[in-house]
Amino acid sequence: MALGDLVDFANGKPHPASDGIAYLTYGANGVIGASDHCNAEGRTSVIGRVGSYCGAVHYSPDRCWVTDNAIIATAREGVNPRYVYYLLKRLDLNRFRIGSGQPLLTQGILRRLTVRRVARDEQDSAVAVLGALDDKIAANGRVATLADDLVRARYEELTAGATTSIRIDQLGSPVRSTVAAKRIRPDENYIALEHMPKRHLWLASWTGASAVTSPKRRFQPGDVLFGRLRPYFHKVGLAFVGGVASTDILVVRPERETHRGWLLAALSSDDVVAHASAVGDGTRMPRAKWPDLAAYEVPWTGDGDARRFDEFVRPLARRVEAAVHENRTLADLRDTLLPTLIP
Numbered sequence: 001m002a003l004g005d006l007v008d009f010a011n012g013k014p015h016p017a018s019d020g021i022a023y024l025t026y027g028a029n030g031v032i033g034a035s036d037h038c039n040a041e042g043r044t045s046v047i048g049r050v051g052s053y054c055g056a057v058h059y060s061p062d063r064c065w066v067t068d069n070a071i072i073a074t075a076r077e078g079v080n081p082r083y084v085y086y087l088l089k090r091l092d093l094n095r096f097r098i099g100s101g102q103p104l105l106t107q108g109i110l111r112r113l114t115v116r117r118v119a120r121d122e123q124d125s126a127v128a129v130l131g132a133l134d135d136k137i138a139a140n141g142r143v144a145t146l147a148d149d150l151v152r153a154r155y156e157e158l159t160a161g162a163t164t165s166i167r168i169d170q171l172g173s174p175v176r177s178t179v180a181a182k183r184i185r186p187d188e189n190y191i192a193l194e195h196m197p198k199r200h201l202w203l204a205s206w207t208g209a210s211a212v213t214s215p216k217r218r219f220q221p222g223d224v225l226f227g228r229l230r231p232y233f234h235k236v237g238l239a240f241v242g243g244v245a246s247t248d249i250l251v252v253r254p255e256r257e258t259h260r261g262w263l264l265a266a267l268s269s270d271d272v273v274a275h276a277s278a279v280g281d282g283t284r285m286p287r288a289k290w291p292d293l294a295a296y297e298v299p300w301t302g303d304g305d306a307r308r309f310d311e312f313v314r315p316l317a318r319r320v321e322a323a324v325h326e327n328r329t330l331a332d333l334r335d336t337l338l339p340t341l342i343p
Helices: 081-090 107-112 120-159 257-267 270-279 290-294 303-341
Strands: 007-011 019-027 030-035 044-048 057-060 064-066 070-075 164-167 172-174 189-191 216-219 224-227 236-239 243-245 249-254 297-300
Touching: 007 107, 019 057, 044 064, 044 081, 057 081, 064 070, 070 081, 070 107, 081 120, 081 303, 120 257, 120 297, 120 303, 172 257, 216 249, 224 257, 236 257, 249 257, 257 303, 270 290
Parallel strands: 019 064, 189 243
Antiparallel strands: 007 070, 019 030, 044 057, 044 070, 164 297, 172 249, 216 243, 224 236, 224 249
16 A cells, blocks of 8 residues: 555644744754744654655654654554554665755655555554563663753752862873774774764764774773864763774763763863863864863862762763663664564
8 A cells, every 4th residue: 555545744844933842843863952832743753854864764752843854744544653653664765765965755755655554453563562662762761861960960069169170181181092994893883973962971872883994092981972073062971882983072081980970070061062162173163172171170179079979970870871781772672573563
């Protein structure tokens, strides 16, 4: 049957001028902000319409705003909305794009795709399995977000009354050496800027280094990675694995184990990111350098507070790390089951 017999499609609209917090805003590759307005109902799939994320599929359980870079996909009556999401994922929509310079996916292309007719009870059974895995992944993501909020709140509480300061290079030092591409194993972990979430303390994404063709910097578990290219994107986080990182990322290693938590919170603070953004070289693509960060002074309340703060951060980081590894296992299982449950 035609996909258009199961799903209604509509283009999103430009992002409203007035931002808010009531509804999430989706672009071509997922959530990009929030708004006081919505143009899509809950249980909607969002498809990247244009650009490098053309064909990417995301699911919104709640009402949301979808920008004109994406297409709203709404299940027709009698069709499980979440089944539509998994079906669209299964179709690998990027392969149906048109255009070369600016890839594009249209409603007409989507409507004409043919899919297998599946009874509602089969749809519900598939969603019960795949949805349970994604629900657990989402729950683990909320654990990470809560841990992030707790660390930031505790750091702000401790530093609110600080009367002294400390240079960042007294808390950590950069890993300066690079490794040639030919010395990087294909199975090593690789982190680039696109793997680093905005304003999130934990680095949950990485890929294999098989496609690496240029020198990179090695990092270890427990290092803090700071996105130096366009630092205003606020990409700073703690590495849970070892591997190699893009040279657009500064790798900072704590001077003392007990300073790791303070270093992480300080480097990811709004003040430090704003400073790095202000002094970075270049206008269109500014880059922060280590000397710009090294001499910057952050609030300091003494070694005792730093040690106790690290003792506070450490178990939260371990819990998030466990959730990150569990999510990768769950996602692999979901992706393995998807072609079987959605043939």
